[in-house]
Amino acid sequence: MTTLTLNTSLLNSQSILVAFSGGLDSTVLLHQLVQWRALHPDVALRAIHIHHGLSPHADSWVQHCESVCAQWQVSLVVERVHLEDDGLGIEAQARRARYQAFAQTLLPGEVLMTAQHLDDQCETFLLALKRGSGPAGLSAMGESSPFAGTQLIRPLLAQTREALEAWARQHELCWIEDESNQDDTYDRNFLRLRVTPLLQQRWPHFAQAVARSAALCAEQESLLDELLASDLADCITSRGTLLLTPLMMMSGVRRAALLRRWLAGLNAPMPSRDGLERIWQEVALAREDASPSFSPRGVRGPSLSVTAVVGEVSRWAKRNYYPVVRVENAVDAACRIGFGSVNLCG
Template structure:
């Protein structure tokens, strides 16, 4: 029979997608959902299998999943990913690659279902305990959370692995065994193979008890979310940055709780207590004219004036030079920054002379003379007057004629580039249409 949680978690017309590895857990989940979907004909069901390429059996596993789905008359798509574990380890890299591929393959309105169960929840709790996590980490896995624009649902969290094995035996299901599950170098396998059997032998209901603890931690976090919501909204600026000066006057626990919630809202991984201490000391409490930065995972926190900014890590564009030989054609900028177009709607910028080559760069130095202003100013002072944070200054396209800066679209034109009593043009920066790398 389908798991009772299905009717609570799933609308009767749900568009369901199962992350189908072919192992016991996802095989049981897909089989149960097939029965549920047949009872709810307005719903739909399909499977996605992620091919990590890490095992010599990966092709065979993909074929197994496609064969099972063909037998059950369900669509099954194989998603191939590449895994680079040099930075975060194979386990974490594979998990990240898997969820990125699954999320990208979802269609509008679809829900992703994964097969984590009660024993997995226990393992996740213990791993968080090993890392020294607080209540947010010890809350382990929620039954429902967002995954981009979609919902991620784990309907088996209250079922033990033993219950899934019994279901599979009763329905004569076939599944595959991943040989890497026996490799004790991986922390989760060590817990599963060595530690948890001893704990369950001593305390048969240990998994249920840890699940209750995780649920209590989750309740505490939800309560803190509610209590701190107004204070946090008062600190977050329209651009998503955080005004941090009030935090310096708060108790450390309260300030840390607000910082964690701001980081979570930016999609960041929860920082450790030590990382929050460094954030306070090295970034928030640094001198006024400093440009501090602290890397947290695949992002960094930077300060500008009295605000903190959460920024994804990106390659520097400081040395990039793009030739714009044909002004009748748009120029695509790197790193999805958009495109530039030459427009005759305004005559702000003079046309280049025959001996001048037009290029786009992302760094300038020295003094510039802005059109309509007396005297020159250091470019750094220009950016400061325009309130452009330092990291944005090297992501703004700058128009050069040969080696001379003539314009920054939407911001300024220099005296060397201004159109004076002559036809001119305008650079239009479309920030929404970029696809460059």
């Protein structure tokens, strides 16, 4: 196998930052990008390694990544992160800290590349299915998606882990093994170690079939975005709040779809189906003399709070992961509901 297995059609940037853990997947990705750079000398290639401080081997992993990058003449950034205990679990905490570090490290015009592959896509789909996600969640990961004002590219998403292992063996690559990957108390590891091997044994092309289903879900979500864009524009005010009158004329299904897209546009945590209905019934339609609030449980990400009072609509998240935002001089809560403008803060 001498031909690059990554999707070269996605390599349209001259400036690339690679998420480099030192494991098999990211080692193969970085190695292939180094070969790509040899064919395209104008490409500026950097790598970033995140030190989570969770493993006793974390310092040696940094040394390994530094050695590999020095050998391949790739500039390496090492970021040490602190994990906040927010009750969401260590996996979610580490992921959030990791992507915050990525966003802060990206240079203008630089794209982020990560090494998720087909098996990862299958696991992501199954985890979304376990949570009862709709088409948006079941879309899993895209090969390219917006991130921190640039793009997050996953050029190995169509490749199996087996293909990456074959590449690593052929090129005699060295990589680290994170001992936590063998701990099946984590949901993703449980799927990887116990569930997907059985599925693949029974149906050898199961992962490919899952990827097709995820792509179809993504297509449906994209179509809905197009169809609802005009409705959403008609409902959003210049302050980013939502007018209730047009929403009240819609079916519950259509209204929920618009609420989801509004929240997604604010980078807000996505409530469950029941949570969306509660926002509508308990906050948006509250009496003028009420001070309703909604704080959903089980939302992945920072805890979201919504309130509506006469003359003011405010929204905040606990632990200050999002700033407090108040809409001044708003019309009364019977006409408008909003969170204002939100941005992640470190």
